[in-house]
Amino acid sequence: MLYVANHSIPANEPYRSSKMSQNASKKAKLQSQAFKRTRADHQSELAEDYVELIADLIDEKSEARGNDVAIRMGVANATVVKMLKRLMERGLVTQEPYREIMLTGDGWAMAENGRKRHTIVENFLLALGVSREVARIDSEGIEHHVSNETLKAMAKFVTRQN
Amino acid sequence: MLYVANHSIPANEPYRSSKMSQNASKKAKLQSQAFKRTRADHQSELAEDYVELIADLIDEKSEARGNDVAIRMGVANATVVKMLKRLMERGLVTQEPYREIMLTGDGWAMAENGRKRHTIVENFLLALGVSREVARIDSEGIEHHVSNETLKAMAKFVTRQN
DNA sequence: ACCTTAACTTAGCATTGGCTAAACTCTTGT
DNA sequence: ACAAGAGTTTAGCCAATGCTAAGTTAAGGT
Numbered sequence: 001m002l003y004v005a006n007h008s009i010p011a012n013e014p015y016r017s018s019k020m021s022q023n024a025s026k027k028a029k030l031q032s033q034a035f036k037r038t039r040a041d042h043q044s045e046l047a048e049d050y051v052e053l054i055a056d057l058i059d060e061k062s063e064a065r066g067n068d069v070a071i072r073m074g075v076a077n078a079t080v081v082k083m084l085k086r087l088m089e090r091g092l093v094t095q096e097p098y099r100e101i102m103l104t105g106d107g108w109a110m111a112e113n114g115r116k117r118h119t120i121v122e123n124f125l126l127a128l129g130v131s132r133e134v135a136r137i138d139s140e141g142i143e144h145h146v147s148n149e150t151l152k153a154m155a156k157f158v159t160r161q162n
Numbered sequence: 163m164l165y166v167a168n169h170s171i172p173a174n175e176p177y178r179s180s181k182m183s184q185n186a187s188k189k190a191k192l193q194s195q196a197f198k199r200t201r202a203d204h205q206s207e208l209a210e211d212y213v214e215l216i217a218d219l220i221d222e223k224s225e226a227r228g229n230d231v232a233i234r235m236g237v238a239n240a241t242v243v244k245m246l247k248r249l250m251e252r253g254l255v256t257q258e259p260y261r262e263i264m265l266t267g268d269g270w271a272m273a274e275n276g277r278k279r280h281t282i283v284e285n286f287l288l289a290l291g292v293s294r295e296v297a298r299i300d301s302e303g304i305e306h307h308v309s310n311e312t313l314k315a316m317a318k319f320v321t322r323q324n
Numbered sequence: 325a326c327c328t329t330a331a332c333t334t335a336g337c338a339t340t341g342g343c344t345a346a347a348c349t350c351t352t353g354t
Numbered sequence: 355a356c357a358a359g360a361g362t363t364t365a366g367c368c369a370a371t372g373c374t375a376a377g378t379t380a381a382g383g384t
Contacts (some may be wrong), residue, residue: 003244024222027234028230028233028234030298030346031215031234031236032233032234032235032236032237033236033299034298034299034302034303035211035234035235035236035237036300037299037302037303038211038302038303039341039342041303042204043370046370046371049197049200052257053193060186065330065331065332066332066333067331067332068190069224071190071194072189072190072193072194072197073194073197074193074195074197074198075194075197075371075373076372076373076374077331077332077374078332078333078334078335078372078373078374078375079371079372079373080332081332081333081334082345082370082371082372083370083371086370086371097332097333097379098331098332098333098378098379098380116195125312125315128312128315128316128319129315129318130311130312130315131311134309134311134312135312136192137195137196137199137309137311138195138307138308138312140196140197140199140200140307141196141199141200141203141307141308142304142307143308143309144303145300145302145303145304145307146300146303146304147296147299147300149292149293149296150287150290150292150296150297150300153287153290153291153292154290157290157292176346199331201371201372205340227361227362228361228362229360229361229362230365235342237342237343238342238343238344239361239362239363240342240343240344240363240364240365241341241342241343241361242339242362243362243364244340244342245340245341245364248341249342259349259362259363260349260350260361260362260363301340312340
């Protein structure tokens with residue numbers, strides 16, 4: 001359910017108050033666009049983190065249990081249950097009550113994508129000279145806000161470094 | 163009101179189930195730490211964006227009105243009002259009903275800090291070869307998830323480039 | 325086989341950050 | 355001077371993401 005503010009300035013109309021220069025209006029439009037992107041990112045971000053983590057657990061331990069997810073996410077068990085319901089609605093995971101969590105095809109695709117991005121960002125930070133510890137933490141936060149173009153630039157940089 | 167999950171693994175106790183290797187436990191701890199950081203970042207993030215924007219408006223137009231904030235944030239007027247209340251509680255802004263928005267000392271400090279970070283990240287992306295358009299958008303999202311260490315590395319990179 | 329315990333679920337609550345609609349205030353133009 | 359319109363606020367709604375407490379299920383050790 002995406003809320004869309006009715007403040008977006010129509011592309012065709014001037015929508016310019018007597019006080020507002022055209023430049024200012026343009027600036028407002030561009031900026032609101034960036035903020036909207038950030039808000040939208042936040043919506044998918046958490047889902048991606050959960051899905052990626054579940055994939056990791058399956059690979060590591062051959063199955064993902066809610067409890068492990070809770071511990072790794074640093075979150076209560078009940079929170080995981082609730083989140084899993086939302087992920088099921090989105091068709092990313094499946095789970096029978098009291099059973100292990102499995103990923104759908106879409107889930108695996110999302111996890112793969114996330115892993116790729118994550119790896120690139122983390123390696124990039126390392127190549128930039130950031131410490132292992134900080135690269136790990138920062139990449140987690142940055143990962144979701146990096147466009148494909150920036151990601152490509154980061155990958156290129158890492159390659160050049162070697 | 164900060165929720166703290168009761169899952170955090172105490173630093174001193176082993177807290178290791180029979181199945182869980184020490185390595186796995188360590189990994190879980192490190193990872194949950196990163197996710198917690200990201201969640202914590204999100205709490206301050208929006209406040210910072212609003213405060214920074216208000217500072218920009220004051221500098222540009224000599225005063226910041228709620229309506230301008232709404233347009234630039236891409237958000238409804240009512241949302242701004244609600245947010246301003248929270249910012250007032252946090253001692254970042256002041257406002258009399260129906261009057262312009264002003265920043266407190268703390269507010270200005272936060273805005274200044276945000277601007278610095280923002281500038282560094284955006285210039286860094288440009289130096290990395292990312293297009294103007296994308297640098298503008300991505301820096302908005304990345305800005306809040308960059309530690310001081312990474313920020314320093316970015317600044318250094320920009321300098322080296324010139 | 326069963327009993328304990330760890331894992332899981334349900335229920336109910338809080339906070340944040342959005343929204344619309346309707347009411348109110350301020351400013352500006354005639 | 356005041357009416358209209360722009361800007362602001364209030365009220366009430368919703369969804370997401372967290373929590374605790376209490377109940378339920380499943381699994382492992384004796």
